[in-house]
Amino acid sequence: MPVNVSAFMPAELNLVLVGPPGAGKGTQASRLVKDFSLPFISVGDILRANVKEGTELGVKAKEYMDKGELLPDDLVVDLITERLKQPDAKEGFILDGFPRTVPQAEALEKGLTVSGRKLTAVIVIEVPDEDLIERLSGRRVNPTTGRTYHIKYDPPKHEGVDDIDGTKLIQRDDDKPETIANRLKVYHDQTSPVIGFYERQNTENKALVRRIDGTREPDEVYRHIRALVATVRLEDTL
Ligand code: ADP
Ligand code: ADP
Numbered sequence: 001m002p003v004n005v006s007a008f009m010p011a012e013l014n015l016v017l018v019g020p021p022g023a024g025k026g027t028q029a030s031r032l033v034k035d036f037s038l039p040f041i042s043v044g045d046i047l048r049a050n051v052k053e054g055t056e057l058g059v060k061a062k063e064y065m066d067k068g069e070l071l072p073d074d075l076v077v078d079l080i081t082e083r084l085k086q087p088d089a090k091e092g093f094i095l096d097g098f099p100r101t102v103p104q105a106e107a108l109e110k111g112l113t114v115s116g117r118k119l120t121a122v123i124v125i126e127v128p129d130e131d132l133i134e135r136l137s138g139r140r141v142n143p144t145t146g147r148t149y150h151i152k153y154d155p156p157k158h159e160g161v162d163d164i165d166g167t168k169l170i171q172r173d174d175d176k177p178e179t180i181a182n183r184l185k186v187y188h189d190q191t192s193p194v195i196g197f198y199e200r201q202n203t204e205n206k207a208l209v210r211r212i213d214g215t216r217e218p219d220e221v222y223r224h225i226r227a228l229v230a231t232v233r234l235e236d237t238l
Contacts, residue, residue: 011236013038013092013229014117016099018195019125020187021180022135023214024221025096026148028125031222032094036229039088043076043097045146046083052143065174068182070100070190077107084111092120100191105198121232122198123225125214129184136180140169154218206235 013036017025026042033040047065050058057075064071080098083089099105112118127135138151142162149156149169157163174183201208210228214221 011233012090012117012120013233014112014120015093015229016095016119016122017097017125018122018191019214020127020129020132020191021183022132022139023125023127024135024218025125026146027154027218028222028225029094029096031218032225032229035226036092036094038092038094039086040094040096041080041083041089041098043080043100046079047071048146066179068174068179068186070186073101073103073107076100077104080108081111085115099194102193102197105194119198119208120236121229122195122209123228124195124209124211125221126211127214131215132184133177133180136175136183137177139175140171142167143170 015032015038017029019025029040029042032038047058047061051062051065052058057079060075061071076098080095084093099108135150135153138153140149140151140156140160141147142165144167145162145165147162147164148154149162156169160169161167162169173179195209198209210232212221212224212228216224
């Protein structure tokens with residue numbers, strides 16, 4: 001008798017990471033990518049690469065990013081919709097920094113539904129504003145690889161240079177105090193309603209939205225996220 005192989009195939013793992021700037025989305029995503037070998041799609045990274053290359057999108061994006069404002073929805077929606085259609089995202093994806101507004105969430109929903117897909121979980125990393133200001137003002141990045149450090153919480157072995165390739169670390173233009181304040185405001189005004197949008201899709205048997213305490217050590221936060229992903233995967237196969 002033929003065996004129905006698809007019944008044993010793990011479902012797609014389509015994850016969205018939501019959280020204020022500095023919550024640790026990038027830090028956690030780099031751990032998830034290693035364990036689940038899924039593409040990590042960060043809108044911020046894509047935009048910064050465009051700024052660096054001086055593309056038309058990059059020139060436009062820089063104006064908004066320097067002020068800590070969000071780009072217009074249509075610009076990022078098209079970018080992400082196309083990205084999710086690439087072959088490497090067939091088995092799943094980890095989305096960071098998208099959706100950041102309710103219209104973006106609606107567009108993502110529509111795009112996934114058209115392709116017969118759905119989100120597995122929306123992971124919300126919660127950190128209070130006071131901690132975020134300290135995290136963002138102490139963040140340093142490798143401009144080539146995007147690898148992130150923190151001057152106090154995750155310092156490089158030698159001050160100011162990347163542990164792996166020795167590149168000089170920089171502070172992001174939008175991690176300056178005046179921009180940080182606006183980014184937090186934008187998060188509370190425009191992005192936190194996205195959590196409500198997804199919470200309305202929670203059912204009695206399955207919660208789409210999973211909240212994580214992001215104030216603990218990065219490794220501990222990651223242990224929670226990993227356990228959670230294992231649970232939602234299991235629930236998906238039932
Ligand atoms: P962080 O990781 O600190 O939250 P990101 O790198 O995700 O910051 O985003 C940096 C900037 O890129 C944002 O402040 C905004 O200007 C722009 N951006 C990122 N994602 C989006 C999005 N989904 N919609 C509009 N603009 C975005
Ligand atoms: P996001 O992508 O959400 O903007 P990042 O992952 O870039 O956030 O983290 C922001 C800063 O905070 C970085 O400098 C990072 O090293 C630091 N950081 C991340 N997670 C933690 C944590 N759990 N505790 C303390 N600092 C953290």
